Amino acid sequence: xxxxxxxxxxxxxxxxxxxxxxxxxxxxxxxxxxxxxxxxxxxxxxxxxxxxxxxxxxxxxxxxxxxxxxxxxxxxxxxxxxxxxxxxxxxxxxxxxxxxxxxxxxxxxxxxxxxxxxxxxxxxxxxxxxxxxxxxxxxxxxxxxxxxxxxxxxxxxxxxxxxxxxxxxxxxxxxxxxxxxxxxxxxxxxxxxxxxxxxxxxxxxxxxxxxxxxxxxxxxxxxxxxxxxxxxxxxxxxxxxxxxxxxxxxxxxxxxxxxxxxxxxxxxxxxxxxxxxxxxxxxxxxxxxxxxxxxxxxxxxxxxxxxxxxxxxxxxxxxxxxxxxxxxxxxxxxxxxxxxxxxxxxxxxxxxxxxxxxxxxxxxxxxxxxxxxxxxxxxxxxxxxxxxxxxxxxxxxxxxxxxxxxxxxxxxxxxxxx
Amino acid sequence: xxxxxxxxxxxxxxxxxxxxxxxxxxxxxxxxxxxxxxxxxxxxxxxxxxxxxxxxxxxxxxxxxxxxxxxxxxxxxxxxxxxxxxxxxxxxxxxxxxxxxxxxxxxxxxxxxxxxxxxxxxxxxxxxxxxxxxxxxxxxxxxx
Numbered sequence: 001x002x003x004x005x006x007x008x009x010x011x012x013x014x015x016x017x018x019x020x021x022x023x024x025x026x027x028x029x030x031x032x033x034x035x036x037x038x039x040x041x042x043x044x045x046x047x048x049x050x051x052x053x054x055x056x057x058x059x060x061x062x063x064x065x066x067x068x069x070x071x072x073x074x075x076x077x078x079x080x081x082x083x084x085x086x087x088x089x090x091x092x093x094x095x096x097x098x099x100x101x102x103x104x105x106x107x108x109x110x111x112x113x114x115x116x117x118x119x120x121x122x123x124x125x126x127x128x129x130x131x132x133x134x135x136x137x138x139x140x141x142x143x144x145x146x147x148x149x150x151x152x153x154x155x156x157x158x159x160x161x162x163x164x165x166x167x168x169x170x171x172x173x174x175x176x177x178x179x180x181x182x183x184x185x186x187x188x189x190x191x192x193x194x195x196x197x198x199x200x201x202x203x204x205x206x207x208x209x210x211x212x213x214x215x216x217x218x219x220x221x222x223x224x225x226x227x228x229x230x231x232x233x234x235x236x237x238x239x240x241x242x243x244x245x246x247x248x249x250x251x252x253x254x255x256x257x258x259x260x261x262x263x264x265x266x267x268x269x270x271x272x273x274x275x276x277x278x279x280x281x282x283x284x285x286x287x288x289x290x291x292x293x294x295x296x297x298x299x300x301x302x303x304x305x306x307x308x309x310x311x312x313x314x315x316x317x318x319x320x321x322x323x324x325x326x327x328x329x330x331x332x333x334x335x336x337x338x339x340x341x342x343x344x345x346x347x348x349x350x351x352x353x354x355x356x357x358x359x360x361x362x363x364x365x366x367x368x369x370x371x372x373x374x375x376x377x378x379x380x381x382x383x384x385x386x387x388x389x390x391x392x393x394x395x396x397x398x399x400x401x402x403x404x405x406x407x408x409x410x411x412x413x414x415x416x417x418x
Numbered sequence: 419x420x421x422x423x424x425x426x427x428x429x430x431x432x433x434x435x436x437x438x439x440x441x442x443x444x445x446x447x448x449x450x451x452x453x454x455x456x457x458x459x460x461x462x463x464x465x466x467x468x469x470x471x472x473x474x475x476x477x478x479x480x481x482x483x484x485x486x487x488x489x490x491x492x493x494x495x496x497x498x499x500x501x502x503x504x505x506x507x508x509x510x511x512x513x514x515x516x517x518x519x520x521x522x523x524x525x526x527x528x529x530x531x532x533x534x535x536x537x538x539x540x541x542x543x544x545x546x547x548x549x550x551x552x553x554x555x556x557x558x559x560x561x562x
Contacts, residue, residue: 180559183558186554186555187552187554191548191551194544197544205537207533209525209529213526215519217515221508221511222503231496234493238501246508249515263527267530278544281545288552292559296559296561
């Protein structure tokens with residue numbers, strides 16, 4: 001079997017066989033029968049040159065412009081042109097030649113259909129990968145993408161919950177202080193009422209029954225003066241004795257009065273001591289109650305401070321967890337973008353404004369966007385083909401057959417001033 | 419210790435009833451003693467009223483007293499009788515008075531003790547109220 005150089009048609013006896021491996025191989029795209037920048041020989045006619053230029057201008061859009069049938073037709077025509085160029089010296093008027101030609105045509109069509117399907121699948125996969133990459137880039141957005149929205153909502157929830165909890169702690173402290181102050185007033189009033197009643201009782205009931213006691217001296221007995229004088233007897237000695245007895249009785253009364261006075265003094269001291277005791281108890285009660293109020297206030301303040309500290313710590317822990325998850329997810333997204341061949345530093349649409357955080361809690365530092373230094377990531381990217389240009393080229397290719405599409409496009413753009 | 423006004427009122431009634439009952443008994447005893455003293459004094463008075471004519475009659479039988487007769491023995495004897503009578507009444511009245519003073523002093527001491535009981539109870543009540551107020555305050559403040 002001889003190979004015809006520069007063609008994919010080989011002759012085996014009288015039969016021409018289509019051999020795709022004989023066609024040129026594009027080392028850049030890795031696709032056989034790729035018309036772009038092929039190094040092997042390409043049939044040089046106007047039609048194939050126009051196709052090559054068109055495919056080179058918009059390789060990814062080209063198969064999708066005219067649909068499956070047009071695409072297959074295009075490849076079939078291209079293959080027929082190539083086959084005709086290489087088999088120009090065929091003799092075939094015999095039945096075997098016709099059969100071989102029919103088989104050859106059939107195999108060409110099948111091969112063209114397979115290759116068109118493979119190209120379509122490849123283009124579809126490439127487009128899908130492009131959408132996935134674009135979606136990942138938008139999601140990551142150099143660390144500022146839309147993936148932050150969920151974490152921002154979590155931070156908002158934490159901040160709102162912190163505000164509610166802080167208000168709850170403040171309310172509890174207010175209630176505690178109200179109870180402490182009102183309880184102090186009530187307790188002070190109640191205790192003061194008891195001591196007031198005691199003082200009133202002590203003032204109304206002075207316990208000194210000896211104060212009004214006076215020692216009395218009895219009346220002197222009769223001296224029988226009239227009886228004695230009736231017999232001419234003097235009563236002087238009798239009165240003298242009576243006076244002496246009376247004096248003795250007065251001395252006894254004085255002693256008794258002294259005893260009463262001593263007892264009265266003791267009773268007064270007792271009453272004064274009792275009054276002083278009541279005043280001391282009242283003072284002690286007021287002082288103790290004030291100290292207890294101070295202690296209760298201190299306890300309430302400490303409880304509030306501890307609750308707020310615990311709340312702040314819980315909020316910090318929650319925020320740290322969210323920020324840690326955000327950083328891990330961002331790193332994972334960046335790796336996914338890189339693995340998908342995207343640019344992790346590509347800007348995206350501005351995200352929603354960052355949710356406000358609690359005034360007392362410091363904001364967690366934002367992780368810097370991931371920047372890859374790999375060549376696969378940072379290699380120069382060819383400027384994308386303007387879809388309008390590709391559409392124009394496809395239309396020229398379909399509508400103006402037999403002319404150089406690039407020349408027509410250049411002329412058209414020149415007229416339009418582009 | 420919770421404050422219960424009924425306890426203090428019961429104690430007050432007990433103290434008052436005991437004081438009143440004892441005071442009534444002492445007063446009745448004192449009344450009986452005064453009655454007895456008055457009767458004794460009236461008896462002494464009657465005895466001396468009966469003795470006076472007998473004293474004069476004795477000196478008269480001995481001729482120491484009569485019309486235009488006034489002996490020194492009669493005068494001294496009559497003065498001694500008057501002295502003895504005055505001394506008897508003085509001592510008896512002094513005894514009654516001392517008995518009354520003892521009764522008064524006892525009643526004063528009993529009244530002082532009674533008032534001390536009431537005052538102690540009032541002080542205890544005030545302290546109980548203060549303690550109850552502090553306990554209520556502790557509960558209100560949430561410390562209990």
